[in-house]
Amino acid sequence: MMKRRIAEILRSSQPDETVTVRGWVRTKRELKEFAFIEVNDGSSMANLQVVLDRSLPDYEDLLKPLNTGASVEVTGTVVESPAKGQRIELKASAIALYGESDPETYPLQKKRHSFEFLRTIGHLRSRTNTLGAVFRVRNAASHAIHQFFQERGFLWMHTPIITASDCEGAGEMLAVTSLDLNNVPRSEDGAIDYTNDFFGKPAYLTVSGQLEAEVMAMAFSNVYTFGPTFRAENSNTSRHLAEFWMVEPEMAFCDLTEDMDLAEAFLKYVFKSVLENCPEDMEFFNKRIDDSVLATADNIINNEFERITYTEAIKYLEKASKKFEFPVEWGLDLQSEHERYLAEELFKKPAIVTDYPIEIKAFYMRLNDDNKTVAAMDILAPKIGEIVGGSQREERLDVLERRIREQGLNPENYWWYLDLRRYGTVPHAGFGLGFERLVQFMTGMTNIRDVIPFPRAPLSIDF
Ligand code: 4AD
């Protein structure tokens, strides 16, 4: 007998077909002659309605444990559904219980739970409609990302998680220690003597795979990384995580304009692909989470992004400075309220801001001819703010060495990175997309902790 996923059955099964499904009970309703259970296996937002007829052997005993959260296997015949909103339902001929679920203690009830509450039951929240939809969209977006780059001949390169170099030079790294838990060194007062020591050398969790992606781009021309990155970010905001996923393409023989063109084409592609592959989930977000989700997707796909320089952006912001809590002045970094104003209110679409002052950007960005700005680009999205950060890289050895020193970093720690400029250097560029921010942007979810299965942020590391 065919065992199939519920999404497929709902889509294509015909009356009289016999099917078997496995999943978790969402609801149970008992009437006089029948009972209904709704079963979900995660393959779609929609549940499969199963009808249990009193004529089933041991009907009462069979029905009793079929509570919300229980896991079951149901075999039955597909019938046309008299109920509104569903094409078919399943008339059960056999039901087997895998695991029961006590309705008195099961934390998920048939009501709307707050996202705050759901975060306290991170091990069960994926069984709700909203988190289910989020993680299907997350999966579809991941797939689209790989498709986009693979179709264009980019090689996916795996960059290390443990590293000695601080890519952003911001000192926001989480330290790694090779502490042997069976033989913990203790100081005289008995406290554990943690040292930032990875078998004798300091090591950290990577903040970005960019520097290593540059290494690989200098051999394969076009590469990308897609993996977890870490920031010792002790800020409790709805846009920051300590562990987040980043997509980072890196292209040799590429300048800032080509970098922006790629980033824009990339975002358009991923939105389009998710709309095509998760239409029901996207409609759900539009109806239940944020009624601008579908219009936003349409806007991204069909309109060109705005492109302005940082200097122009400052002029626009100065005109609206009364709206802001933080000061606006050439030389200061843009705050999230400024970024959102530009994208959300002024342009009403994503804006790519280029050529930031040298003082507020990382050491590796290429110095412009004005000696004041660097070839950086940030993509600002409505409601999110910065979603992409990228740049053309400094390919000139002498300038790069000077920039490293100027930022108070030690060139010796970047010897291999500098070697890339010694041997066959080329103009090159890339960007980093914060994957969770993209999923937020797509789904309208307001808190970044609700778009990653296991959020890592201050005070949220239960398991
Ligand atoms: O702007 P960032 O720091 O750029 C880099 O790391 C570069 N090395 C990327 C590159 O050029 N290859 O980070 C890139 C993006 C940001 O635009 C933001 O979307 C996301 O990563 N991001 C975070 N997302 C969630 N939580 C955090 N704490 C984040 N910090 C950055």
Ligand code: MG
């Ligand atoms: Mg940035």
